[in-house]
Amino acid sequence: MPAANDPIPSVQEVKNTTCYMCACRCGIRVHLRDGVVRYIDGNPDHPLNKGVICAKGSSGIMKQYSPARLLKPLKRKAGAERGAGEFEEITWDEAFATLAERLGKIRATDPKKFALFTGRDQMQALTGMFARQFGTPNYAAHGGFCSVNMAAGMIYTIGGSFWEFGGPDLERAKLFVMIGTAEDHHSNPLKIALSKFKRDGGRFISINPVRTGYSAIADEWVPIRPATDGALLLAIIHEIIATGLYDRDFLVQYSNAGQLINVSDTSDESGFFVRTEVPTEEACYEPQDKLWWDRNSDRAVVTHTPGADPYLLGEFKLADGTPVKPAFQLLQERVRDYTPEWAAQITGIPADIIRRLAHEMGVTARDQKIELPIAWTDSWGNEHDTVTGNPVAFHAMRGLAAHSNGFQTIRALAILMSLLGTIDRPGGFRHKAPFPRPIPPCARTPNDSRAVQPNHPLDGMVLGWPSDPDDLFVNDDGSPVRLDKAFSWEYPLSVHGLMHNAITNAWRGDPYRIDTLLIFMANMSWNSTMNTAEVRQMLNDKDESGGFKIPFLVVCDAFQSEMTAFADLILPDTTYLERHDVMSMLDRPISEFDGPVDSVRIPVVPVSGDCKPFQEVLIELGTRLKLPAFVTPAGERKFRDYPDFIVNWETEPGSGIGFLSGWRGKGGEKFLRGEPNPNQWEMYARNNCVFHYELPKSYQYMRNWNKGYLEWSQRNRITRYAEPILIHLYSEVLQRFRSAAQGKGLTRKPPQHLRKRIDTYFDPLPFYYDSLEAQVTDKHKYPLAAVTQRPMAMYHSWDSQNAWLRQIHTHNYLYVNTRTALQQGIADGDWIWVESQWGKVRCMARHSEAVEPGTVWTWNAIGKAAGAWNLTPDANESQKGFLLNHLISEELPGAGASGRVSNSDPITGQAAWYDVRVRIYKAEAGEAEQTSPQFEALKPYPGMKTRGSVLAYVGKLFK
């Protein structure tokens, strides 16, 4: 190499944009040499990642120049089977003409026959808007099979949730408890915070069946059996209440703990809060019309009456004789039998450890209080000189969520966090704008099938937050309006939809057949679907007339995935380095605890081949279909392109609210609200592609009940109401559904076959139940739980085509506790079968001491179909790597109309990936040393680059 003091003057140009190698959305600097990417590093001036970058972000070069890139619009060759990957190149003109004609006909006749489902989409505000404008109810992104239980469980309890909308304040916490796999949400910000937290002397406890990832550096690892987190959390709540380690003052003021509930056996109002009067306004906030039983006057008073202090425990009688109890009393009764000894049997965690966990949480919260000298005013006008913090923080994501008992488990977690007094307080959980929001948030889907009309936008939001049975999106007979049965009695609070059932339902024609399915960026014939092999057959299945059961399948993706092989039409998307994008406040922005943050992507390299950003596709299609948002009243094109759309579109003319909140107003002088600014993109470009509004300190905490913050939020149209958002220890929303299932009240009632299901699971207080899969499994035959975790160097299926990242995870093993393996005579590295009641997979076993004995696990989405992602057919990913999805069914026998239900949480429709039960045994001598099942190898498509057998990337210089 040359003399060290004579470095090559290498970097010619540096452009800022936002990473998209995972969901974090870090600020990056892209260093270009002769227009080719030479180096990507973290932007030190970006609030999210502060200059760091991860393994994926550092490998963006290999994604940009990957031979798996789709570079031409393609259509399936006439006569070729779906899945065979036989395509011919077409022009964009032909692609648009085909789509516009087909979709135009659907829209003019029955818009719900068009379904749009998107994967790891960072533009759900736009894709959702397109669906709504089209008039179809059949839209969802990947939340239903990702972590909707986390979003719903927490938002229905505390008005905010982990990840984009809130997180653990490790800057101030003293104790941090991470439960289940959560490495991917957040990634870099959590790593940054975790390291600082540890160095500052914080204690980190990880509760997880597996010790990998962040759990590796935990001060204590508490192994737990999968799907039993609810039992653990309820036992901790039991102990916290039994020892008096809860923050009573916090609960009294800021939750519904003291509110009185009608406990009469006979009343239709049983289970509901008693109210002083019927509210006059129908609105999506909670009127303060509930009662406390005041300790001082020993009578019922309106909550937050000055000078009153409610009993949290006890039973009382109102003047009219109605027996009532405070919500907290019902919680105490609920957890009475959830003792640590009870939970020990279920979780595998010894009772004394459960008790100690509760004590560590409770004592740290109580005795290590933080007082910040920040004055603020609460919603009732009380002025406070300080903000108090109880420094115990939690984090959890899919590990808790991806179970059919996840919603109630996460309700238990949110309640535990509330009992400890940690909500939007320093050292605990903190919200991020635009949260907190009312419980539930105000958006609603239509509640009537007549909202779907030819040539009209959908009359309501495509996704929403039901607050009672009358909000469900069902037909007059109670059957689902949506293809995925979201917002129906089967999954009433499925706030992110059930993308994981869209294909099966469309194939079966239950609830109905559709015409065109458009999938964006989701690998629905492989790692993003359950029951993979059969779903692949469904995609290729034909009816009696010889036509496909799903007549037209369009896939937009940047890469040759397993899913693209089934498409009739492939739309080649750009990479993140080639496009404009917005991380919008209308969607899931990248806000910080201290205020709203949104950001953009700006192209740093030219578009490759004939790729086109999906946003441009939607705007072009919307214009051709004359969807009202995209054309003038005269039917003329309204937006030149996506950047023009982002600058000029407003929620309604003159509203001043658009996709981006920074540099609004004619000269860029306004924020959050303001007229369109023609130079908005340039201003973002000059400012690290990010807009960060830092709230005054007095608005940064206690935001559920912070008068100043709520009014600021209202003034800036982040919310419509500035009413306080009390924590729902007791969920009246759930009670409304249960009550309907019991035949009470004036709301809609569930169909007979679902009444028991609703009555059971819509419990207004958290409870523990065996997962739905376990309920229909012979646990002696299938004694092991099987789960996946996501490696930090890979983002789902995306990165096997990445020459550098695939060298880190080239194939996956099934990790088995050493003793569990030896009991089966399985040696380290043996080929084994892993079998569930739904299917079996051959793979390689690896002994591990870092997994609890009743669990086996593997890395998610490393296994690939042969030839997919333009890997050679003999690549390790398809020959040794495997997919656990083959063992997981998308449906279970159950109470649905057809005797089936989705393998999902009965409340939210969250895909229950982590419920599957398996057994393992050694493969026979002489069996092929190859993963099973195998599928016919995919060939590269027309227009793709050839893959080289060697690579020596030098970022242009010598090319």
Place this chain on the structure above:
Amino acid sequence: MTQLALVIDLNVCVGCHACVTSCKEWNTSGSAGPMGDQNPYGADPTGTFFNRVQTFEVGEFPNTETVHFPKSCLHCEDPPCVPVCPTGASYKRKEDGIVLVNYDKCIGCKYCSWACPYGAREFDEQQRVMKKCTLCVDRIYDTSMNEGDRKPSCVKACPTSARLFGDIHDPDSAVSIAIRESGGYPLMPEWGTHPANHYLPRRKTRIRIHLDELERADNPLKVDRQLPRPAMNEPTLDDVTTW
């Protein structure tokens, strides 16, 4: 005399591999590149990486530690790879202690990789020369960069800031302080190579709960009459005896 080195804090390393690929992306297009990959899209891909993370388990369930262990050239103060080099391609710089390979002199004989007890050298199958970590020597002195960027790429990337960089001969440097105060140790000191790179061990934080912390006078259950005094009309000894 300066001895530049990395100090890697195993207490916070989560094994994310950011250092692995940020190293590769910088160096493959830099003065130490290219860093080739064989079968990049085929079976058993294998390429040149100056820095790799090994993950291993220590102990038996449930007392298991999962250790992520990043490893690159340790820039030994007494590097065994240097004297064995027949052409003088492998050398240690006097001014900063970085061990480098001059590719123009390297004949690919691999003596150095056999001599290195740490397996830190990477043979480039395409160029047939030995390569290794340079501590990003083409970054750290590059005055055209902002000062904050004049660090090895892995150090800059590391999300947990587990990688410290500096002069271990300067007692006031951050790396020297970390080694001194946080139990920094070299790998396999018995080989006498005096590795410049050091590792910081895992450290555990515990909370001790005293029993009396669970029996506090301000227990909120009292407010709600759950730690009650017995009612006045409950039986007592007064009811049954006169002494």
